Amino acid sequence: MLVQSFDYIVVGGGAAGAAVARRLAEAGLGSVCLLEAGPSDEGDQRVLKLRDWMGIAGTEINREYELEPQPHGNSGLRHTRAIVLGGCSSHNAGIAFKPLDSDFETWVERGAEGWDPAALAPAWERLRERVHVETAADENPLSRAFVEAGVEAGLPRVRFNQDPHGEGIGRLQLNQRDGVRQSSSVAYLHPLAALPAALEVRTESPVRRLLIEDGRAAGVELAGGTLRAAREVIVCAGAFESPKLLALSGVGDPEELRPLGLPVHSAVPGVGRNLLDHPEGTVMWEAARPIPPRSSQFWDAALFAKSEPALPRPDLMIHFGLTAGDVKGALSGFPEAEHCFCLTPNVMYPRSVGRLRLRSADPDDRPRLDFGYFSDPEGHDVAKMVAGIELARRVAAAPALRPWRGRELAPGPEATSAEALREFAAATQTTVSHPAGTCRMGRADDELAVVDPRLRVRGVGGLRVADASVFPAMTGVNPCLTCMLVGERCAELVAADA
Ligand SMILES: Cc1cc2nc3c(=O)[nH]c(=O)nc-3n(C[C@H](O)[C@H](O)[C@H](O)COP(=O)(O)OP(=O)(O)OC[C@H]3O[C@@H](n4cnc5c(N)ncnc54)[C@H](O)[C@@H]3O)c2cc1C
Numbered sequence: 166m167l168v169q170s171f172d173y174i175v176v177g178g179g180a181a182g183a184a185v186a187r188r189l190a191e192a193g194l195g196s197v198c199l200l201e202a203g204p205s206d207e208g209d210q211r212v213l214k215l216r217d218w219m220g221i222a223g224t225e226i227n228r229e230y231e232l233e234p235q236p237h238g239n240s241g242l243r244h245t246r247a248i249v250l251g252g253c254s255s256h257n258a259g260i261a262f263k264p265l266d267s268d269f270e271t272w273v274e275r276g277a278e279g280w281d282p283a284a285l286a287p288a289w290e291r292l293r294e295r296v297h298v299e300t301a302a303d304e305n306p307l308s309r310a311f312v313e314a315g316v317e318a319g320l321p322r323v324r325f326n327q328d329p330h331g332e333g334i335g336r337l338q339l340n341q342r343d344g345v346r347q348s349s350s351v352a353y354l355h356p357l358a359a360l361p362a363a364l365e366v367r368t369e370s371p372v373r374r375l376l377i378e379d380g381r382a383a384g385v386e387l388a389g390g391t392l393r394a395a396r397e398v399i400v401c402a403g404a405f406e407s408p409k410l411l412a413l414s415g416v417g418d419p420e421e422l423r424p425l426g427l428p429v430h431s432a433v434p435g436v437g438r439n440l441l442d443h444p445e446g447t448v449m450w451e452a453a454r455p456i457p458p459r460s461s462q463f464w465d466a467a468l469f470a471k472s473e474p475a476l477p478r479p480d481l482m483i484h485f486g487l488t489a490g491d492v493k494g495a496l497s498g499f500p501e502a503e504h505c506f507c508l509t510p511n512v513m514y515p516r517s518v519g520r521l522r523l524r525s526a527d528p529d530d531r532p533r534l535d536f537g538y539f540s541d542p543e544g545h546d547v548a549k550m551v552a553g554i555e556l557a558r559r560v561a562a563a564p565a566l567r568p569w570r571g572r573e574l575a576p577g578p579e580a581t582s583a584e585a586l587r588e589f590a591a592a593t594q595t596t597v598s599h600p601a602g603t604c605r606m607g608r609a610d611d612e613l614a615v616v617d618p619r620l621r622v623r624g625v626g627g628l629r630v631a632d633a634s635v636f637p638a639m640t641g642v643n644p645c646l647t648c649m650l651v652g653e654r655c656a657e658l659v660a661a662d663a
Contacts, residue, residue: 177403188660259340301460308465467485515549631654
């Protein structure tokens with residue numbers, strides 16, 4: 166018989182949620198129920214075999230999100246989220262970065278008191294006890310040529326996560342072991358048959374609304390009934406679904422909720438604001454010879470660079486793909502070739518900020534997503550993207566890549582002026598799939614903050630958010646391990662407050 170009441174309910178078993186649930190259950194604070202909308206990933210080789218990660222895009226565990234028209238970016242772009250245990254850590258490319266100290270220093274400046282690198286060190290150590298990270302094997306001669314070409318273009322060869330983070334090029338680190346992705350689910354929940362006694366994981370259990378009673382989160386509403394939480398509800402449904410769930414439950418901007426007929430239990434106008442992402446560009450070449458199909462996940466090397474030498478830290482990242490770059494279907498109308506490789510620049514610290522809003526009061530509807538790509542008034546983001554495309558071309562022109570380089574397929578050799586590159590960037594821009602910031606953490610007196618530095622939602626007792634949506638600012642690096650760290654930190658805060 167189903168137990169209908171728990172001490173803690175965690176909504177969403179993704180990168181952060183799996184860590185929250187495991188650590189809370191181990192802390193001896195009472196019973197914990199993790200509710201995951203999607204199925205289990207256990208035994209699902211589509212998910213577990215990291216090498217096949219690009220194949221998940223067409224499956225039922227991949228949910229697509231359309232965008233509102235993007236006047237300065239690519240309106241045809243689709244975001245994807247994995248609806249499965251492990252969340253997007255069960256879908257992603259496994260690129261594993263220790264969060265940068267400088268990113269946490271920015272978070273502290275923006276009001277995330279207690280999130281400085283020293284305070285987070287114990288949580289990071291605990292994360293590393295469970296999440297195995299290793300350097301991608303040196304398997305592919307074309308990836309090797311990319312690294313050599315970057316060195317020839319003037320970048321230092323680096324070991325990511327080991328050398329101090331700065332400009333550099335090298336093979337990426339991945340959260341994988343023997344080719345099996347070390348998602349949050351694998352790392353924190355598997356085997357599901359041997360979970361801590363205090364933890365129950367329920368898959369295929371999408372939460373439709375939070376129950377807010379007398380100013381407290383009292384539980385959650387599921388399709389088949391309600392579950393009550395005696396102590397806390399912790400929402401970990403990701404940067405799209407967490408703010409949606411809050412708003413549907415009457416925690417959000419009254420001006421948005423009232424026209425939809427939703428109650429206002431707590432006026433939190435920041436819910437859904439501060440929608441952040443890493444926009445990505447694609448520079449693609451035909452390979453002059455067949456590319457050997459040997460790689461952990463076909464995106465096993467990258468570089469970081471400064472767009473201007475005087476900058477204190479890199480502001481451009483370029484991933485290297487042993488494949489065509491239009492994996493998300495955004496590039497069309499460009500010549501195709503059987504063998505392609507690409508360099509995909511992204512803006513590490515974008516200044517454009519978007520907003521998520523409810524489409525309706527129906528929990529089955531996707532939210533409206535307006536990322537405002539390339540909308541920052543100074544033109545910072547598009548200028549960085551153009552600099553990234555130019556840098557990609559410089560690296561590709563270096564001698565080590567010459568034997569591999571065929572025709573430039575996109576943007577194509579005729580696109581050389583800054584204007585042409587700006588147009589190309591806006592029309593074909595993709596995403597590194599790092600949405601964040603929609604339940605931003607901040608000081609108690611910051612009216613647009615959604616959670617305080619202890620991840621407690623403004624004006625509602627017993628309710629926290631812990632996932633990418635609490636990021637006060639975008640991380641410079643790929644954020645999956647940062648999300649798991651948010652999960653570890655959240656469990657630490659809940660235990661301290663219990
Ligand atoms: C294609 C792709 C490639 C990526 N590549 C990388 C990479 O290589 N390296 C990297 O660092 N980052 C990568 N990322 C980003 C990274 O995976 C995410 O930033 C991270 O997983 C976000 O963690 P999260 O906990 O915020 O949300 P998620 O991991 O998305 O977890 C949210 C969970 O909540 C569940 N959920 C949603 N709504 C409900 C509901 N109503 N009820 C119950 N459960 C619900 C979802 O099913 C999901 O399991 C990639 C992302 C994608 C999509």
